[in-house]
Amino acid sequence: MNQPVRVAIYARVSTEDQAEFGYSIDAQLDTLRKYCELYSRVIVGEYVDRGVSGKSMKGRYELQKLLQDAEKGIIDEVIVWKFNRMARKNIDLIHIVDLLEKNNVSFRSFSENFDTSTSMGKFALQMMGAVGELERNTIVDNVKMGHKQRARTGKHNGKLPLGYRSVKIDVRGRESKIVIIEEEATLVRHLFEQYAAGQGLKAIANDLNHRGYKTRTGKPFSTCSIRDILDNPMFVGKIRYNRYENWAEKRRKGKTSELILVEGHHPAIVSDELWEKVQLLRQKKSTMPKKRFEGEYLLTGLIHCPECGAAMTASRTVNRAKDGTKIVRMYYSCGRFRSQGSSVCHANSVRKDEAEKAVTERIQEAVTNTHILKKIVRSVNEHRLGRIKPLRDELAGVQARIDSLEVKKRKYLGLYEMDEIGRDLFSERLADLNRDLEAELTRRSKLELELRDDQADPISYDLVQSLMERFNTLLNRSPFPQRKTLMHLIVKKITLDDTKRVGSVELAFNEETEKHFLSVAPSADNMAEGAFPLSGKAPSMKRRLEFEL
Structure with missing residues (x-):
């Protein structure tokens, strides 16, 4: 007798999807449950990511749980309402499906009616994924085109800088204009005048912070925030747009040659003369030689x-x-x-040589002293066990809040059905409750994922000993660039005590660092770029390992 197909349902909806297309988690789940019932499939789990974008796997805790369960062999098939629920980018979709296939799990889309258990299904997935990504990119391009046209006409896009705010000028709120906040504008003018008088970025930031001023986001001023204000032509009445393409992915590497710089419809805060003087100073200082320290700093950023x-x-x-x-x-x-x-x-300040010597000695001591290493292993396992109860308690509290919100939703539905509250009040309260409920459900997913990791098998002494020995060997053998790379891969944080001496060194090993940097290299003559030469092989890791020396 054939065993029934074990199905995992995956559903996702982002905030934008809900607002623009009206996608509903409940509607997706209801449709997929009926499909499984019709075709006699057994649902072994429902994995729901609420209010999360499909641009990447970051923050999608339910998807991570699904992939873990696929590795355990408890799923035969994953089904989604639409393939773009799984991923927005075609390359991410193919990567996720490949992970499923390696564990003999097929992927099926209900709306597009294909599954990856067949060759035609795989082909359809790739084609539909490419078409979906093309459609999304076309929408993004159209939005960018609209923003560029808006900028060309002298209108601002995005957040307003210090000194400005937007006010509505018609009843419907469709039209607005930018006005000056005089208190903030005075600060901006002072900042420009200070720089024009010869003050440096750090001196200006220090002065403003001593006087209690904050940035628009409520943080102390830094040299970067001062620089951004001084370089922003909006303060002289201009609109600048399209300096960078795809900022979220490329950051400053996405600089374009198609800069838009036009006169804006908003009032200027600083005069043309002051702006030109500051820009002349900015240009002159940018060509001055920067300070360069001799020596190799191993622990910067750590x-x-x-x-x-x-x-x-x-x-x-x-x-x-x-x-x-x-x-x-x-x-x-x-x-x-x-x-x-x-x-x-x-x-x-702490002496460079003293700090680096203390860190390397701490690592060397842990490697050579069996008592210390066993104590570390015992501490790690006790810490992991100690984390479980607080996580369970928090999970229970989250579940209680979820139950309470569900009760409130049913209560308001009952009042609405009995005509005791109006449609507007009902819609408003339901939206508030759903927003709170989504936050709690996301928190529950994250806690369940953390508990799943913490309840794994205890860390073995052999694993920690092998990892530490390799780490120490590479620190002694490798040239400085590789040593610094290794430090930044494995050292999570170094903390100083009250006497400005090294207090603790936190290490974090994971599968990727173990695979690429602590395991055997192909050969001394033919190595993958970035690999470190070392003979032998460490025990395979199943999860991230963190501990303190």
């Missing part, structure tokens, strides 16, 4: 300030002895102090 917790950066002092000899001392200093000044934090 070692953290004991006062504010920010990453510490390279710094140095240069003094002269009585005989005229130059004495250079190298340090790690608080990055926030260097960027935002003494009102935010202090230098809290």
